Amino acid sequence: MTTRLQKGAVADPSRQAVEEAMRSEGLSPAGWSNQPGDTYGWHTHPYDKVVCCARGSIVFHTDGGGDLALEAGDRMELPAGTPHAATVGPDGVECLEAHLGR
Numbered sequence: 001m002t003t004r005l006q007k008g009a010v011a012d013p014s015r016q017a018v019e020e021a022m023r024s025e026g027l028s029p030a031g032w033s034n035q036p037g038d039t040y041g042w043h044t045h046p047y048d049k050v051v052c053c054a055r056g057s058i059v060f061h062t063d064g065g066g067d068l069a070l071e072a073g074d075r076m077e078l079p080a081g082t083p084h085a086a087t088v089g090p091d092g093v094e095c096l097e098a099h100l101g102r
Contacts, residue, residue, distance in 0.1 A: 013072035015054045027098035040086040048100035057089030
C-alpha cells in the first residue's frame with residue numbers, strides 16, 4: 001500500500017455522509033476534530049488507515065511523500081509505519097478515520 005490522496009472522494013462532505021460512505025466500504029469510522037493551528041508531531045501507526053475530511057482542512061506532512069492537504073470531501077489512505085505529522089488549517093478540522101483490514 002502507498003499513501004494515496006483522493007480529492008473530492010466524497011461528494012457530500014457532511015459528517016453523516018462521510019460516515020455512511022466509509023461504512024458502505026465495511027469500515028468502522030471514528031471521528032475527531034481539532035482547533036485552528038493545532039499540530040501533531042511526527043509519529044507512525046502499526047496499522048493502515050483511511051482518513052476522510054468532513055469539515056475544515058488539515059495538512060499531513062509525510063516522510064518522503066511531501067505534504068498532503070485534505071479539505072472537506074477528501075480522503076487519504078496511509079500505510080502502516082509511515083512517518084507523518086499534521087497541521088490543522090485556519091478553520092479547524094473534523095475528520096473520520098478507520099483502520100483498513102488489509
